[in-house]
Amino acid sequence: MPTTPALRSLEEHRAAALQLAAPLPAVVVALADALGLVLAQDVTTDAPLPRWDNSAMDGYAVRAEDVRDASPSTPVTLRVVADLPAGSSHRPTVGPGTAARIMTGAPVPAGADAIVPVEDTDAGTVTVRVGAPKVVGQHVRRAGEDAVPGDLVVAAGTLLGPAHVAAVASVGVAEVAVHRRPRVAVVSTGDELVAPGKPLAHGQIPDSNSWLLAAAVRDAGGEALRLGPVGDDPVALRDLLHGLDGTVDAIVTSGGVSVGAFDVVKAALLHEPDVAFVPVAVQPGKPQGLGRLPGGTPVFTLPGNPVSSFVSFELFVRPALLRMRGLVEVERPTTTAVVVDGWRTPPARAQVMPVRFVAPESDGRHVDTVPPAHGQRTDEHATSAPRHPRVVRATAGGSGSHLVARLAVAEGLAVVPAEIEQVAPGDLVTVLRITP
Amino acid sequence: MPTTPALRSLEEHRAAALQLAAPLPAVVVALADALGLVLAQDVTTDAPLPRWDNSAMDGYAVRAEDVRDASPSTPVTLRVVADLPAGSSHRPTVGPGTAARIMTGAPVPAGADAIVPVEDTDAGTVTVRVGAPKVVGQHVRRAGEDAVPGDLVVAAGTLLGPAHVAAVASVGVAEVAVHRRPRVAVVSTGDELVAPGKPLAHGQIPDSNSWLLAAAVRDAGGEALRLGPVGDDPVALRDLLHGLDGTVDAIVTSGGVSVGAFDVVKAALLHEPDVAFVPVAVQPGKPQGLGRLPGGTPVFTLPGNPVSSFVSFELFVRPALLRMRGLVEVERPTTTAVVVDGWRTPPARAQVMPVRFVAPESDGRHVDTVPPAHGQRTDEHATSAPRHPRVVRATAGGSGSHLVARLAVAEGLAVVPAEIEQVAPGDLVTVLRITP
Structure with missing residues (x-):
């Protein structure tokens, strides 16, 4: 029987993935095109604001x-x-x-x-x-009440929202230096995959991963180049990936990285000196690979099950893309939530469970359990004390990394550390919020 | 002395603004273009998922x-x-x-x-x-473990994220019916306004409002048509607005709605039967107008001070645009926060104060005051009990609706009801979160 290779921890693989990313070079864009980009140079004012009394x-x-x-x-x-x-x-x-x-x-x-x-x-x-x-x-x-000459108005590293754009305009600046968006090629692999809407033969299914990952790239602020699905021919895939190397800022593949006999991504990249395939101690998402192609392009090879692809993108690719955009904060906001249903977790592996929020003591969908409060004094035992939001598994009633339809209701990912083996009703978990 | 007209409540004006909006007609788009749009028709599956064991x-x-x-x-x-x-x-x-x-x-x-x-x-x-x-x-x-024929996969009204796009692809659907994005014309008014980057004569300032509002429209998921700044000629402005009527889904103006002698927007729309100018009991943002042009296009006339424009857009225009996009939930997420600094509020008017979050007992910027928790049991007095985030005024050290540079640090809007006249350190306020 083959021996099981040592697993890399979730944290270690996250760090290795982030290591592949650096902020992309600054480009100068018209202010009209700056919304949603990250400022690469401080904007200061050379006049007082207001300019005069x-x-x-x-x-x-x-x-x-x-x-x-x-x-x-x-x-x-x-x-x-x-x-x-x-x-x-x-x-x-x-x-x-x-x-x-x-x-x-x-x-x-x-x-x-x-x-x-x-x-x-x-x-x-x-x-x-x-x-x-x-x-x-x-x-x-008074002149200078808002800002005096030399004042920092918007700092480098700021994700430009409407108020930032307005502040830049107010100091008379019409162009800004921003980090450009990463261009990311997305390649799903598998002979069984057919573009959605096309007829299916026996054993074929619609490709959903290239759609999932392209949308996730865009959602992370990147530009997605959706390629594929491509078949299980390692030579053709290697040629495709080498052709992309140096023309995009990152490549994300799905499928073909497991221990099977037809693992095309692994076969295509087996001899790349700077790409490593490593099992990671996480469920789902154990088979992973990452590294650089010869031209320097980072490549992230994700597993092919849709839920595994989704979770892997969230854990390993998204932070890297945010760093390329120039953001300092590359993590999703987290919240601590109370588990309503409870579930088993795998031994010695972290678990990432898609969850949805439920209303207090009901099956509703609203997150905010805190009633509106105005001018009340804080008090340790006040009735307005906040309560943790409550979560249930998004895929409750079934489990497994193939449940792509059920994944659509997920609003967060509960991250359960490797040392926890059972999540019981009433337990607290850390949840990455994945919806606005 | 002129008599003061009766003020309309904040809530009443919000409701009137929302009344102007209805979900825009559905259009069919390729799945590749569906991210970030709102589904107009349920997507169901006609095959089991998985299709076979x-x-x-x-x-x-x-x-x-x-x-x-x-x-x-x-x-x-x-x-x-x-x-x-x-x-x-x-x-x-x-x-x-x-x-x-x-x-x-x-x-x-x-x-x-x-x-x-x-x-x-x-x-x-x-x-x-x-x-x-x-x-x-x-x-x-097992075949059908994820979904059986006839199952709802993504419901009408859903804002399509990556997982929804993947779920749609997985059932073999390549096109979806979505509500189109609202096209919104943005017009800033004022003879004193000059495009950013252009030289300024005495009394002139760079236009920031058209940039602010165009960016806010895009941030709300609309397409912005940025016009202006236009000068204080009521006839020319009326012609411009009538030319837009029927060609866009909404018009937003800034400036020219106060009690001054040169209030161009008011003058231009004075004789429109379906546009009303009403003072609203809110600070900032008291002078407001809204209604429909003869061709049916909703028009929102916002005050011209940048902070007033920003707050007015958030309160009155953004929910309307989200409704046009087909969203059911049109409100910003709110949080209850503890006020660190405290401030005076105007009598008998609601107040909307730009705020930023600060770390517990420090001057940091991180919102989440809850330490990561895993598998801990909930307990009323557990150390992991959540605490309210803390806020200070974004424009602390100055006040006024002209502080556009300082507005750039705002992360939320504290909404203080009309009946509160003083916000003291330690008070709880409801905060609309305006940053991701």
């Missing part, structure tokens, strides 16, 4: 001393000497007894030191009656 | 009764009558005393009722020695 309200720019005694019953009347819409290049001066009509955002004119909101006036255009006192600086936004 | 292991298909007494010390020798790679169309029969070499996923041949993993054999190709007993059904995946 400006009005926080629609109203009148005045000298505060002129309206010090104003009240609804004893309004002060000022002569209106200018109209200042936002964007006006007009530069009037407000002297004693005068005011300038001003719109939100317009520069506060020389001489003025406070703004009277229109609501506190009669809205006059020749003269204006002011019915409330104002102090120096009131309703004035 | 198949092998869960690389090994040998046998008759269980033949290997009932096998053990390492008394192996049973069987004649190998066939080789069954996955995808083989060969249909051998396994009779008494024989076995078929079989790969994972290949159909179990007639006569066989169990699989012996290769690890339990000598891996022979002419004869094979089996060193472990197997029972009927062992290592066999």
